[in-house]
Amino acid sequence: MPLFGALEAGGTKMVCAVGNAQGKILDRVSIPTRTPEETMPGLLNYFRGKDLAAIGIGCFGPIDLDRRSPGYGTIMSSPKLSWRNFAILRRFQEELDLPVGIDTDVNAAALGEAVWGCTREVSNSIYITVGTGVGLGVIINGRPYHGMIHPEGGHIFMDRRPDDPMVRGVCPYHPNCLEGLASGPAIERRWGRKAEELADCTAVWEMEAYYMAQAICSYIMMISPERIILGGGVMHQEQMLPLVRREVHRQLRGYIQGKGLDDLDNYIVPVSLGDNQGVMGAVKLAMDAYAENGGAL
């Protein structure tokens, strides 16, 4: 039975794993993210000698995902400067001589859930992660969606809550985008303490749920997903999900009805794969790369 390598490439850590075609994770390690020169040797060493059929990468973006482009699989205008213009896909292909699949970290997580998790029964779903940043993964017709580049849904523009004490969002690009107003660093800037130290402060989570719900309403108006998954560190606050659902209901104001919107508990859901959705999605990307190269699953 073929084994697949999976890399979940994040801004603070790189999770390397080995999984099988059932999505079972058989081994995993975590390596801190430094510069490509410092970090890549450890990643390559992990995957070497493991007799893998292919590797899948879910990577922070923006990434060039246009297969017709000479820069396919290259990290683009990332705020992580040392990784900007780094051809991560090609480096893995050349060093390991294996088929390699790549997508954004959030598309990989959305894919993991769509293949093995809570969006198995639907064709169109989105995965939102709220942590250091805010990311949006989009599955359309069962496949990760890209379009021209790929969704960067953390940067949609927001209607600020009038009583928000923070004057400007923390995103260096946009004064009022979702990530700038609702990411972990935004919470810390607004309230002067880290999100995890504010668990008991109702105002913090009502403000956060207001912005997340507003974004979700806009996603519903744009993408009309059949199910919405919320993940990431900020969503580990258990009070968030009920608050977000209540706010989505309030802010939609009945404009769209029926289907999932009649049962928000089953429409807006937490991750179902115990935060393994990212590496499991990367395993699926590896499986697809293997199959495209003639491998039999």
Place this chain on the structure above:
Amino acid sequence: MPLFGALEAGGTKMVCAVGNAQGKILDRVSIPTRTPEETMPGLLNYFRGKDLAAIGIGCFGPIDLDRRSPGYGTIMSSPKLSWRNFAILRRFQEELDLPVGIDTDVNAAALGEAVWGCTREVSNSIYITVGTGVGLGVIINGRPYHGMIHPEGGHIFMDRRPDDPMVRGVCPYHPNCLEGLASGPAIERRWGRKAEELADCTAVWEMEAYYMAQAICSYIMMISPERIILGGGVMHQEQMLPLVRREVHRQLRGYIQGKGLDDLDNYIVPVSLGDNQGVMGAVKLAMDAYAENGGAL
């Protein structure tokens, strides 16, 4: 050669047309939209006796477009009250005994452009119409996109311009959605005169371009289209397109680069089918319904 009926069902008028499989419109009439009881006989009479192979409908929404639903082809929570819950698809099928295809008016227009117009060369595009309302048609992988219901992109939430003299948008559902701030009625409410009487007033169109550009930036972040078409009455103001492009460039602030964004003149474009995109898209819906029923094109 088979002939196809096309209906562009709008809130103020119904455009009935006959076209061929090349998208050529051979005949068209316009009928005012009143109640279904008053309006339907005229529509049915138009299509009767024309020896049509099928009919396609592009209809104002929201519409039930779930083929597994018993209400497939029924108008849902429309503000046009007499049409609410009207099973427009079934009525045409039963009265004319023909295959009938249906989609939203904006998806039909997006499809017309995708098959015969300015988005022929791309797989993923959006069509935005700004008039009495703001509508969004979405083409993904060359096909009209629906998801759970269908996009209602006129109702995404907006960051208000601080100097906007209008206190609340005109949408009865949402205080700060795109349609409420940027539709024709919003312009009239804000400035006290109809949009067409304000052509020379720079402030009007700069405000309008600000909101349209903001929405377009959010659409780019969510759907990452390969090309964006702007249509509808408000876009007949020739000064709008350059203003919108300039504002999109300014508001994105370089966060996403490359591809279409390096050449906004070819990325954000006007309609190419002389406002026939809606009926031509409806012809394509008819062709698809015909083919699904075993017809040969």
